[in-house]
Amino acid sequence: xxxxxxxxxxxxxxxxxxxxxxxxxxxxxxxxxxxxxxxxxxxxxxxxxxxxxxxxxxxxxxxxxxxxxxxxxxxxxxxxxxxxxxxxxxxxxxxxxxxxxxxxxxxxxx
Amino acid sequence: xxxxxxxxxxxxxxxxxxxxxxxxxxxxxxxxxxxxxxxxxxxxxxxxxxxxxxxxxxxxxxxxxxxxxxxxxxxxxxxxxxxxxxxxxxxxxxxxxxxxxxxxxxxxxxxxxxxxxxxxxxxxxxxxxxxxxxxxxxxxxxxxxxxxxxxxxxxxxxxxxxxxxxxxxxxxxxxxxxxxxxxxxxxxxxxxxxxxxxxxxxxxxxxxxxxxxxxxxxxxxxxxxxxxxxxxxxxxxxxxxxxxxxxxxxxxxxxxxxxxxxxxxxxxxxxxxxxxxxxxxxxxxxxxxxxxxxxxxxxxxxxxxxxxxxxxxxxxxxxxxxxxxxxxxxxxxxxxxxxxxxxxxxxxxxxxxxxxxxxxxxxxxxxxxxxxxxxxxxxxxxxxxxxxxxxxxxxxxxxxxxxxxxxxxxxxxxxxxxxxxxxxxxxxxxxxxxxxxxxxxxxxxxxxxxxxxxxxxxxxxxxxxxxxxxxxxxxxxxxxxxxxxxxxxxxxxxxxxxxxxxxxxxxxxxxxxxxxxxxxxxxxxxxxxxxxxxxxxxxxxxxxxxxxxxxxxxxxxxxxxxxxxxxxxxxxxxxxxxxxxxxxxxxxxxxxxxxxxxxxxxxxxxxxxxxxxxxxxxxxxxxxxxxxxxxxxxxxxxxxxxxxxxxxxxxxxxxxxxxxxxxxxxxxxx
Numbered sequence: 001x002x003x004x005x006x007x008x009x010x011x012x013x014x015x016x017x018x019x020x021x022x023x024x025x026x027x028x029x030x031x032x033x034x035x036x037x038x039x040x041x042x043x044x045x046x047x048x049x050x051x052x053x054x055x056x057x058x059x060x061x062x063x064x065x066x067x068x069x070x071x072x073x074x075x076x077x078x079x080x081x082x083x084x085x086x087x088x089x090x091x092x093x094x095x096x097x098x099x100x101x102x103x104x105x106x107x108x109x110x
Numbered sequence: 111x112x113x114x115x116x117x118x119x120x121x122x123x124x125x126x127x128x129x130x131x132x133x134x135x136x137x138x139x140x141x142x143x144x145x146x147x148x149x150x151x152x153x154x155x156x157x158x159x160x161x162x163x164x165x166x167x168x169x170x171x172x173x174x175x176x177x178x179x180x181x182x183x184x185x186x187x188x189x190x191x192x193x194x195x196x197x198x199x200x201x202x203x204x205x206x207x208x209x210x211x212x213x214x215x216x217x218x219x220x221x222x223x224x225x226x227x228x229x230x231x232x233x234x235x236x237x238x239x240x241x242x243x244x245x246x247x248x249x250x251x252x253x254x255x256x257x258x259x260x261x262x263x264x265x266x267x268x269x270x271x272x273x274x275x276x277x278x279x280x281x282x283x284x285x286x287x288x289x290x291x292x293x294x295x296x297x298x299x300x301x302x303x304x305x306x307x308x309x310x311x312x313x314x315x316x317x318x319x320x321x322x323x324x325x326x327x328x329x330x331x332x333x334x335x336x337x338x339x340x341x342x343x344x345x346x347x348x349x350x351x352x353x354x355x356x357x358x359x360x361x362x363x364x365x366x367x368x369x370x371x372x373x374x375x376x377x378x379x380x381x382x383x384x385x386x387x388x389x390x391x392x393x394x395x396x397x398x399x400x401x402x403x404x405x406x407x408x409x410x411x412x413x414x415x416x417x418x419x420x421x422x423x424x425x426x427x428x429x430x431x432x433x434x435x436x437x438x439x440x441x442x443x444x445x446x447x448x449x450x451x452x453x454x455x456x457x458x459x460x461x462x463x464x465x466x467x468x469x470x471x472x473x474x475x476x477x478x479x480x481x482x483x484x485x486x487x488x489x490x491x492x493x494x495x496x497x498x499x500x501x502x503x504x505x506x507x508x509x510x511x512x513x514x515x516x517x518x519x520x521x522x523x524x525x526x527x528x529x530x531x532x533x534x535x536x537x538x539x540x541x542x543x544x545x546x547x548x549x550x551x552x553x554x555x556x557x558x559x560x561x562x563x564x565x566x567x568x569x570x571x572x573x574x575x576x577x578x579x580x581x582x583x584x585x586x587x588x589x590x591x592x593x594x595x596x597x598x599x600x601x602x603x604x605x606x607x608x609x610x611x612x613x614x615x616x617x618x619x620x621x622x623x624x625x626x627x628x629x630x631x632x633x634x635x636x637x638x639x640x641x642x643x644x645x646x647x648x649x650x651x652x653x654x655x656x657x658x659x660x661x662x663x664x665x666x667x668x669x670x671x672x673x674x675x676x677x678x679x680x681x682x683x684x685x686x687x688x689x690x691x692x693x694x695x696x697x698x699x700x701x702x703x704x705x706x707x708x709x710x711x712x713x714x715x716x717x718x719x720x721x722x723x724x725x726x727x728x729x730x731x732x733x734x735x736x737x738x739x740x741x742x743x744x745x746x747x748x749x750x751x752x753x754x755x756x757x758x759x760x761x762x763x764x765x766x767x768x769x770x771x772x773x774x775x776x777x778x779x780x
Contacts, residue, residue, distance in 0.1 A: 027762065031755055102754055109752025 012060040015052060022049035036090050036100045040083065047079050113183040116160050116200050119210065120258070122153045123251035127244050134240025143228075146243035147221040150250060154214040157254075161207040165638055170202070177643035179203040179324055184260050196321060199260035204639040205416055205493055209257035212500045213406050215626075217250045219619040220401040223508055226615035227397050227515055231607070242282060242395070249275035253406050257413065261321040262311050265414070269307070269378070272407045273300050279402060280394040292390040299387040303377020310370030314421075317364060323417060365430035368422055372415060372436060379411025379469045382443040386700050388466055392458040392520075396511030399458060404465050404507045405500035412472040412496055419476065419489055419641055426480070437477025441575055444470035446698065448582035452589065453694040456520045457510050460590050461503070464546065467583060468499050474576060475561040478568035479641070487567065487648060489641040491560030498553035501630050502545035505623035509539040512616050513594060516609035522593040527600035531609045534617045536595050538624035543591045545627045547584035547662045553631030555659070556650070562658050563651040573654075581661040588669035598676045 022045055029042030051072045058068025094100050126149040134142050164170050170178050184199030224246070228236045236242075252271035259265035274297075281293030311321075318326050361369070375381070380388035391403045402408070415422065415436060425432045444467045451463035472492040479488025512535045517524050529536045545552035548559070558580060566573040602608045611617055636648035672679045684691045693699070 031758055031762070105754075106752035109750050 012056055015056040019049045019052040019056070022046075022052070034101050034103055036093070036102055036105075039102065040086050040090070043086075044079065044083065047075065051075050113200070115156055116182045116202070116258075119153055119157050119160065119214075120200070120251060120254055122149055122156075123247045123254065126150070126247035127251060130240055130247060131244035134244055137240060139235035139239045142240040142243055143225045146247060147218070147225060149247065150214070150218045150221045153250070153254075154218045157210040157214040160202070161211045164202050164207045165204075171643075175645060177204050177638075177640075177645070179643075181260055181324070182258075187264075194321075196263045197261055198264050200258045201260040201323065202258070204643060205413065206257050208493060208497060208639055209413060210254065212497055213250065213253050213257065216401055216405040216500055216504045217246070217253075219504060219508070219623060220397045221246060223400075223511070223616050223619045224395075224397045226613045227511055228395065238282065242279075245275055245278045245282070246398075246401070249279065249402060249407070253410075256410060259323070261323060262315070262326075262418075263321045265417070266304075266307065266311060269374070269410065269414075270304065272402075272410065273297060273304070273378070276300075276391070276402050276407055279398040280391045282395055282398065283393070286393070289393040292387075292393040296387040296391050299384055300377040303384050304374050306370045307374020307377075310367050310372075310374065313363060313367035314371065317367060326418070326421060362425075362428065362430055364421075364425050364428070365432050368418070368425055368430070368432035369435055371418065372411075372432065372439075375411030375414045376439065377411070378414075379408050379473070380443075380466045381411065381439050381470060381473065382446055383700065385443065385447070385466050386697075386704060389459050389462045389697070392456070392462050396458065396507060396514060399462070400504045400507030400511065403462065404503040408465060408469055409472065409496050409500065412469060412476065412492060415473070415476050416489065416493060416641075419479070422476075423486075423641075433477050433479075435477075437474055437572065440470040440473030440475075440477055441572060441579075442470075443467070444474060444576065444579045445582075448579050448586065450694050450697050451586040452582065453691055455522065457513065457522055457525075457590060457594065458507075458520055460586065461506055461510055464506075464583065464587065465503055467579065468495070468503065468546070471558070471561055471576065471579075472496055472499070474572065475564060478565050478572055480568060486641045487560060487636075488564035490636050490639055490648065491557060491564050493639045494560055494635040495554075495557035497633075497635070498545065498557040498627070498630055501623055502542045502552075502554060502627040505538060505620065505627050506542040506546070508616070508620055508623065509535050509542060512612045512620065513539075513609075515612055515616070522590065525594045525600070526597045527595065528609060529595040531600060532611050534611045534620060538620040539595070540591060541624045541627055543587045545631075546587050547666060548580060548658060549662060549666075550655075550659060551628070551631065553627050553629070555655075556631035557635075559650055559655045559658060560648060563654045566651070566654050577658055577661055580658055581665040584662040584665035585669050588666045589673050592669060592673035596674050 026042045026044075026046030026049065029045065030039050033039050033042060054068040054072045054075070058065060090100055093105055097105060099105075126146060130137075130142055130146055137145070164180070165177075170180050172178055180202045182200040182202055184197045184201075186195050187198045188196040190196065221243070224242065228239050228242055230236070249272060252268050252275055256265055256268035256272060259268060277293050277297040280296050281289050283289045314326075315321050320326060373384075377384045388403060388408065392399055394403070422433050422436070447463040447467035447470065451460050451467065454460045454463060472495050475488045475492035475495065477488070479486045479492070512532070513525060513528065514520055516528075516532060516535075519525075541552065545554040548555045562573060562576055562580065565576050600609070637645040640646065672683070696702070
């Protein structure tokens with residue numbers, strides 16, 4: 001058992017498959033949830049899975065470089081700002097519609 | 111001569127226009143009047159000095175004593191292709207110097223006079239008083255620019271400018287519908303004539319390969335145009351065979367060019383059948399009528415023909431009919447206008463028709479001007495009459511203005527017997543009437559005698575015809591005079607003041623012009639203004655003069671008999687020729703004819719189809735584009751549901767299709 005642990009090799013698929021799973025969850029949530037907060041959470045899931053991909057590819061394809069890491073850090077920062085904006089929009093939408101169900105917010109048509 | 115002073119003649123009125131137009135509203139009425147008048151006065155003095163220098167300094171004559179054309183300056187304004195360019199300049203020659211004097215004198219008198227005229231009886235200034243002065247300055251600038259033009263294009267530019275300022279001044283009382291329609295009529299009719307003028311310019315400059323007057327009409331006539339010596343028989347032959355001599359629709363190209371240019375002159379100078387705007391133009395303030403529609407702008411047509419006279423002469427030598435057309439149009443117009451003037455009630459309209467008739471005299475005089483009659487006596491006579499006519503017609507119009515101002519009506523029926531109430535106006539008006547009737551020694555006698563003498567030398571028909579018209583002139587002027595000042599005692603209505611002479615600003619110009627109208631016939635004109643600058647002595651042809659004098663005196667006698675005291679003779683005369691009287695009273699239905707042609711024929715057969723085409727074909731095409739776009743967007747607007755998640759579905763499916771497609775292509779082909 002210890003032997004198994006000692007010979008354990010990390011492999012990029014180990015990260016990519018959970019990341020793909022996370023991404024699909026995000027897509028699914030984004031498409032099916034009606035609550036805008038839930039949709040925002042799904043969006044964050046998708047973003048995080050993409051961030052993970054960056055890190056993984058950086059680590060396994062070109063280990064000496066740091067671009068993927070930094071890119072991820074930037075993406076996290078931007079995502080935080082974007083979340084703040086999204087929440088602000090949701091609050092305003094709530095003030096107007098008294099509701100945050102995305103099905104009811106269809107003013108922006110035609 | 112330094113270019114600065116002559117330049118000032120143009121610049122001062124322009125500056126006055128800009129100053130009064132932009133800042134007039136910050137000035138008091140009184141001061142804008144004074145500034146405008148002073149500006150014009152200074153311009154007048156400079157113009158006098160320029161003309162004096164030109165005529166009397168001796169610098170502008172050649173060794174043989176001929177007066178030269180002198181270009182004070184000539185700046186390129188617009189460069190076209192090749193050598194062709196349009197210049198703006200200042201040409202000084204006998205007729206432009208003469209016109210400088212005429213225009214500035216009359217303009218100054220009118221500026222002065224308007225200080226009094228543009229007020230009501232209590233001395234309150236009319237609204238738009240500053241605007242009035244600004245427009246007067248604009249007009250003076252344009253007219254001066256026209257007369258000193260060095261090339262035909264400059265003349266055309268200023269020609270349109272005088273048309274525009276005439277439009278502005280006729281429509282000065284723009285709240286009055288009749289004034290507005292009169293101004294539009296004047297503009298459209300003259301604009302229509304100017305179309306001919308423009309085509310004429312293009313044809314002429316195609317023939318002569320220049321716009322410049324001096325190269326067109328260089329001293330050895332025909333050299334500029336045909337590059338030949340026209341005094342020789344071969345020269346004339348070459349001329350006829352040249353480019354300008356080619357035939358087109360029954361006339362040489364040259365004849366067509368000159369006739370088209372003359373058409374522009376007909377419009378401005380109100381020759382039949384383009385005269386219809388001038389009587390209506392009397393809707394403008396009376397000083398404007400005096401300045402623009404009697405003395406200066408309407409003689410622009412005569413000036414144009416005189417300016418191009420050497421070309422008309424060459425055309426005549428080459429067998430063209432341009433000068434004959436000028437003669438015929440002039441003669442018909444003179445008689446027509448004189449007959450109509452006998453029946454009008456509105457005194458300004460009588461004067462307007464009289465103006466048309468007198469300008470036609472000048473045209474006829476140019477038309478009959480030939481080398482074999484007293485060295486182109488007609489040309490000199492025409493310019494002479496232009497000069498004297500400007501003085502006495504301005505006098506008559508300003509006198510009419512004083513009368514209208516005093517009784518607040520244009521009809522002589524409201525005047526009758528004013529001689530005791532307005533002695534100064536009476537005397538000066540009488541001087542004007544005597545001058546226009548051609549009584550010795552008033553100025554009109556001399557100029558009209560020269561015109562009749564040159565007609566006499568040219569053809570007997572023209573002479574008899576014009577003499578009769580001169581008799582009619584004397585008749586209708588004295589009819590007007592008696593109906594205004596005699597006929598019966600003037601009735602002063604209850605609660606009205608008796609009419610009296612106007613303030614000095616109005617009587618002073620009358621007195622000055624009256625003195626000028628008496629004496630300006632004594633100017634030795636033939637020594638100053640001739641067609642080729644060669645001075646000669648013109649003698650009074652006493653045969654012609656005594657006949658015309660007799661005709662005038664008889665006509666005045668008839669007028670005295672009919673109109674001095676109230677009697678039934680005029681009514682009897684009217685019932686004797688009811689058709690003629692009715693026709694003349696309605697100006698021989700020219701306006702009705704135009705209305706018929708424009709409204710019934712042109713509107714129905716041309717304008718309506720064009721309007722239909724515009725509305726249905728051109729607008730229809732554009733409307734169809736708009737409708738198709740509109741329909742298409744309505745059809746697909748369901749895509750914009752406003753539901754964010756449905757957009758995401760579309761995006762997702764699109765991304766999957768693209769991604770899957772790419773992968774499939776890679777697997778299939780690589």
